[in-house]
Amino acid sequence: IKKIGVMTSGGDAPGMNAAIRAVVRACAYYDIKCLGFYRGYQGIIENDYEEMSPRSVKNIINKGGTILKSARSKDFRTKEGRQKAYDNLKEAKVDALVLIGGDGTFTGGLIFSQEYDIPVVGIPGTIDNDIRGTQFTIGYDTALNTVVEAVDKIRDTASSHNRLFFIEVMGRDAGFIALNSGVGAGAEEILIPEENIGLDTLLESLKRSRRSGKTSSIVIVAEGDKTGENVFELAEEVGKRLPEYEAKVTVIGHLQRGGSPSCFDRVLASRLGVKAIEFLLDGKRDIMVGIENNIITASDIDAIKTGHHDINRELLRISDILSI
Numbered sequence: 001i002k003k004i005g006v007m008t009s010g011g012d013a014p015g016m017n018a019a020i021r022a023v024v025r026a027c028a029y030y031d032i033k034c035l036g037f038y039r040g041y042q043g044i045i046e047n048d049y050e051e052m053s054p055r056s057v058k059n060i061i062n063k064g065g066t067i068l069k070s071a072r073s074k075d076f077r078t079k080e081g082r083q084k085a086y087d088n089l090k091e092a093k094v095d096a097l098v099l100i101g102g103d104g105t106f107t108g109g110l111i112f113s114q115e116y117d118i119p120v121v122g123i124p125g126t127i128d129n130d131i132r133g134t135q136f137t138i139g140y141d142t143a144l145n146t147v148v149e150a151v152d153k154i155r156d157t158a159s160s161h162n163r164l165f166f167i168e169v170m171g172r173d174a175g176f177i178a179l180n181s182g183v184g185a186g187a188e189e190i191l192i193p194e195e196n197i198g199l200d201t202l203l204e205s206l207k208r209s210r211r212s213g214k215t216s217s218i219v220i221v222a223e224g225d226k227t228g229e230n231v232f233e234l235a236e237e238v239g240k241r242l243p244e245y246e247a248k249v250t251v252i253g254h255l256q257r258g259g260s261p262s263c264f265d266r267v268l269a270s271r272l273g274v275k276a277i278e279f280l281l282d283g284k285r286d287i288m289v290g291i292e293n294n295i296i297t298a299s300d301i302d303a304i305k306t307g308h309h310d311i312n313r314e315l316l317r318i319s320d321i322l323s324i
């Protein structure tokens with residue numbers, strides 16, 4: 001391997017810059033040239049890249065977003081788009097690609113590496129934490145901290161006004177952000193797609209809280225949860241059925257995607273970035289680097305497509321006990 005390309009694709013996540021830095025500097029350390037492609041696969045199709053040096057990634061370990069920009073490329077879904085991308089990579093003499101992103105990014109990478117002889121290595125970067133083959137994805141820890149900080153603030157006003165707050169958090173169709181931030185912020189209820197408790201159980205539980213002397217409550221709702229049509233309708237329905245509560249809604253939204261990465265995400269990104277290059281040098285291809293029990297692992301990029309890893313059901317039980 002003499003030259004690699006690196007890119008970020010899909011939704012950005014805090015810590016992606018730390019991962020880019022690690023990849024670029026590991027390349028320099030091992031005497032490999034590194035091209036940074038802008039806007040993910042779209043940048044490869046449009047030949048939009050820059051040669052990266054250790055100095056081109058200075059002072060970015062602490063920055064949110066991604067200096068390489070990100071996109072979800074429609075062109076790359078077409079055979080012509082992928083052909084163009086391959087031609088450009090060959091022309092630039094790129095021997096392998098490092099893909100920083102989520103499952104959409106890896107699905108694209110897998111198809112590409114099956115069609116053309118180009119090794120790919122994935123680095124999991126998404127706030128959703130919904131990737132099989134790694135316990136943690138880059139950006140997840142920072143997003144959790146952002147959510148907990150926001151919920152703490154909402155709790156202040158919720159308790160001053162005796163209100164019931166429904167707070168929607170991201171996660172696509174997974175409940176990792178909701179479950180962990182819910183426990184961390186001491187939410188009374190956590191609604192996640194993996195465990196549909198149903199409206200009746202929710203109402204019962206909120207009534208119980210009221211009877212036990214609680215005057216305000218926080219319900220964390222994962223965006224993929226199906227208890228209501230959406231969080232606004234859910235709050236309206238609960239408000240009608242429990243008129244003693246004044247129900248309000250907050251959607252935290254893209255705030256969860258920004259901000260300076262936590263130390264955990266910076267360290268994770270640094271470890272995964274270096275290992276991605278070392279695995280390539282060891283001859284591994286079409287893998288994703290991940291972390292399991294604090295050890296950096298390589299899993300077949302194909303295998304990670306079998307759905308995300310399980311949520312920690314123990315946390316649901318803990319949440320139930322603690323919201324008494």
Ligand code: F6P
Nearest residue numbers: 011102126127128170171172257
């Ligand atoms: O995958 C990251 C994520 O932030 C999800 O949590 C969310 O569903 C989605 O991306 C939002 O995408 P967009 O930024 O395109 O609205």
